[in-house]
Amino acid sequence: MLKTQVYEGVTQIMMGREVEGTVYYWTSAYLVEGLLVDSGCSYTAEELVGFLRRRRVDRLVNTHHHEDHVGGNALIKRELGVGGLAHAKAIPLIKSRLPLHSYQELVWGYPEPSQARPVPEIIETKSCCFQVLDTPGHSPDHLALFEPERGWCFCGDLFVSEDQKTLRADEDIFGIAASLRRLLELPGERLVLFTAIGRIFPEGRSAVRAYLDHLARLQARVQELKEKGFSPEAIRDEIFQRESRLAELTGGHFSILNLVRQLMDDTRQV
DSSP states (O other): OEEEEEETTEEEEEEOOEETTEESOOEEEEEETTEEEOOOOGGGHHHHHHHHTTSOOOEEEOSSOOHHHHTTHHHHHHHHOOOEEEOTTTHHHHTSOOOOOHHHHHHTOOOOOOOEEEOOSEEEOSSOEEEEEEOOSSSTTOEEEEETTTTEEEEETSOOOTTOOOEETTOOHHHHHHHHHHHHTSSSSOOEEEETTSOEESSHHHHHHHHHHHHHHHHHHHHHHHHTTOOHHHHHHHHHSSOOHHHHHTTTSEEHHHHHHHHTOTTOOO
């Protein structure tokens, strides 16, 4: 399924696999002045290309290699002649068939391997000039695009919400925090976050600060309980009462426990 909206001249393309009338998970691509940011999953690739045929697409940038961000790359290249641009670390991953957890295969499917080229430091469109930012944490190859005149930031999966509680097993919460602090250092007062999950945060600086404050308080509490001898599971239950349902749905790949275990590291600070 595909649905769209326009925000400040940016077309948001929300995509998700529909099964018996239900979309399990929405992911967003963004189109602005011929620049497409991400391409969704393999299940929605044909629908995305059908939508893009009626519009100008000059370039495709992937924020990272995950299957819900590169699933339309190969078809877009074949049908529209537009190849992907990505972080150097993402290029060998995008052209490979990587193993997926069962929930990933169900919700997003395996992306067809495709070729990508290194993204330049600056991407110019008709009236925009995007800076390419290295923002590891969610994955080592993660990047974001920032347009300083408008304060737009296409941040992929770097930011989700002000109080996110779960963490992927392969994410680095300290890397995420460092990359978010980099966003706060960007010039200008305005920071509009266009996230991959579909939420747009007009007051992005406030949202990022709120999340970093949330993480700092949470780490302090985790460290306090650790010093009292609590196990990771006991710390999770003391703070959150129970595990997130995502842990069950993803076989533990997403969980509160993943976050707690990382925050127990007293050699690093968020």
